[in-house]
Amino acid sequence: MDPTDQLILRELSQSGRMTMKELGEKVHLTGQATAARVLKLEEAGIIDGYTIRVPKEKIGYPVHAFVTAIMHEPRHQKFLDELDSQPDTVSRYFKTSGEGCYLIECHFPTHQELDDFLNGISEFASYKVTIAIQQYGQ
Amino acid sequence: MDPTDQLILRELSQSGRMTMKELGEKVHLTGQATAARVLKLEEAGIIDGYTIRVPKEKIGYPVHAFVTAIMHEPRHQKFLDELDSQPDTVSRYFKTSGEGCYLIECHFPTHQELDDFLNGISEFASYKVTIAIQQYGQ
DNA sequence: GTTTTCACTTGATTAATGAAAGGAATTGAC
DNA sequence: GTCAATTCCTTTCATTAATCAAGTGAAAAC
Numbered sequence: 001m002d003p004t005d006q007l008i009l010r011e012l013s014q015s016g017r018m019t020m021k022e023l024g025e026k027v028h029l030t031g032q033a034t035a036a037r038v039l040k041l042e043e044a045g046i047i048d049g050y051t052i053r054v055p056k057e058k059i060g061y062p063v064h065a066f067v068t069a070i071m072h073e074p075r076h077q078k079f080l081d082e083l084d085s086q087p088d089t090v091s092r093y094f095k096t097s098g099e100g101c102y103l104i105e106c107h108f109p110t111h112q113e114l115d116d117f118l119n120g121i122s123e124f125a126s127y128k129v130t131i132a133i134q135q136y137g138q
Numbered sequence: 139m140d141p142t143d144q145l146i147l148r149e150l151s152q153s154g155r156m157t158m159k160e161l162g163e164k165v166h167l168t169g170q171a172t173a174a175r176v177l178k179l180e181e182a183g184i185i186d187g188y189t190i191r192v193p194k195e196k197i198g199y200p201v202h203a204f205v206t207a208i209m210h211e212p213r214h215q216k217f218l219d220e221l222d223s224q225p226d227t228v229s230r231y232f233k234t235s236g237e238g239c240y241l242i243e244c245h246f247p248t249h250q251e252l253d254d255f256l257n258g259i260s261e262f263a264s265y266k267v268t269i270a271i272q273q274y275g276q
Numbered sequence: 277g278t279t280t281t282c283a284c285t286t287g288a289t290t291a292a293t294g295a296a297a298g299g300a301a302t303t304g305a306c
Numbered sequence: 307g308t309c310a311a312t313t314c315c316t317t318t319c320a321t322t323a324a325t326c327a328a329g330t331g332a333a334a335a336c
Contacts, residue, residue, distance in 0.1 A: 029315075029316095
């Protein structure tokens, strides 16, 4: 992970589909040398994959919420299965220290679906909801 | 946004650097037709760009925290500038309704740097920290 | 009923990728 | 100090994919 690799990561984070030739120009290498470096980064797991950025509001999911879940009982698996069964709404979730047991990032078409989600969750956990009004960065 | 477009989004989310030819095979179109659809999705802002997934722990930032900031005073700009000045640690942040004013997702090499970050923030806001122990999904 | 539009395919051209060979700089062994 | 091994890069060439330009057919517009 020399400075060239770091630059590669920065450039690919911004524009992950540019050609190796283009990327090579940015880091002052040939396309082939650049591709070899990228391959190494992939093999090391530093580049874990390639994705697209899709603003959720553009695909009908404008309501963005963070739900802190405080579990009622120690068996969590059914709760986690419940989360995994809704990949469209549940983007990511984390086991956490701090106030809750889990922090869930999720997106919904309307507040109605958020309400439905919370009702589904309430079987397993009590919760606290934080609505994201505006996102910065990324 | 017909089912083919949705499939394109799903496939590119998983593997954002596959060739248009490959993607075309998955959605039963030629590479040319697929590229045309992808271009439309880009122009519509539905595909907002291409990125890499880089696990932060692989690049020396294993400590993952969500910081809820409750502002002391109404002028937030200096606080936001402070956040923007640390792009390595501050991944994203949100203006929120609910408990705090801002929710900040951040990564650090060690708890020491988290502490430094919190000290820097404390000038503007009080805070509550949630540490992510394990991530699921994405 | 004709024309326009749209989404797609086909075919030709251009550009990128991948493989192989070779050269310079670095490292370690003796 | 010299030699061999390794690493990292460049160059060249064959292969493959992307791009561009027509062209087709079906649906919508008038």
